[in-house]
Amino acid sequence: MANTTGGKWIYLAVALVGGLIGGAISGRFAAPRLALAADAPPKSVAAQEILLVDAHGRTHAALRLDHDMMPIFQMYDDFGKTRAAIGFGKEQNLGLLLADDAGATRVIIGVTSDNIPSVRLFDSHGRQRTLLGVDSSGDSALDFYDSNGHLLRELP
Numbered sequence: 001m002a003n004t005t006g007g008k009w010i011y012l013a014v015a016l017v018g019g020l021i022g023g024a025i026s027g028r029f030a031a032p033r034l035a036l037a038a039d040a041p042p043k044s045v046a047a048q049e050i051l052l053v054d055a056h057g058r059t060h061a062a063l064r065l066d067h068d069m070m071p072i073f074q075m076y077d078d079f080g081k082t083r084a085a086i087g088f089g090k091e092q093n094l095g096l097l098l099a100d101d102a103g104a105t106r107v108i109i110g111v112t113s114d115n116i117p118s119v120r121l122f123d124s125h126g127r128q129r130t131l132l133g134v135d136s137s138g139d140s141a142l143d144f145y146d147s148n149g150h151l152l153r154e155l156p
Contacts (some may be wrong), residue, residue, distance in 0.1 A: 048065065058078075060075065074087075096108070102124070105126050106122050
């Protein structure tokens with residue numbers, strides 16, 4: 001019987017020591033996480049490029065400066081082709097570009113540096129075929145182009 005009681009005391013002592021060690025170790029790992037969760041997020045991040053990548057490291061979106069140091073946000077499909085982009089273009093024009101799954105530009109919605117809004121539609125070869133816009137005097141127009149870029153018809 002003494003052997004059984006002694007075994008219980010040894011088991012209890014080992015469990016107590018193991019619990020103390022486990023608690024001390026877990027406190028070491030959990031404490032930094034709690035401190036990080038309580039910290040306020042940074043108010044700004046400075047970077048030349050921010051990439052959104054999947055678990056395999058493939059880039060699906062990027063926020064960067066273009067060659068003229070203007071900001072642009074691009075989204076890519078699973079094959080790495082740009083499918084959507086928003087940013088500044090030539091002469092400070094602001095626009096939204098949408099491309100098809102082949103990577104050809106199909107739609108551009110934009111505002112020029114002269115504050116003239118437009119919607120441009122492109123064929124599968126990236127050639128402009130339709131233009132809808134409002135000029136600086138407030139007059140609207142709808143233009144249709146052939147595959148060579150020649151004006152076919154203008155409304156009104």
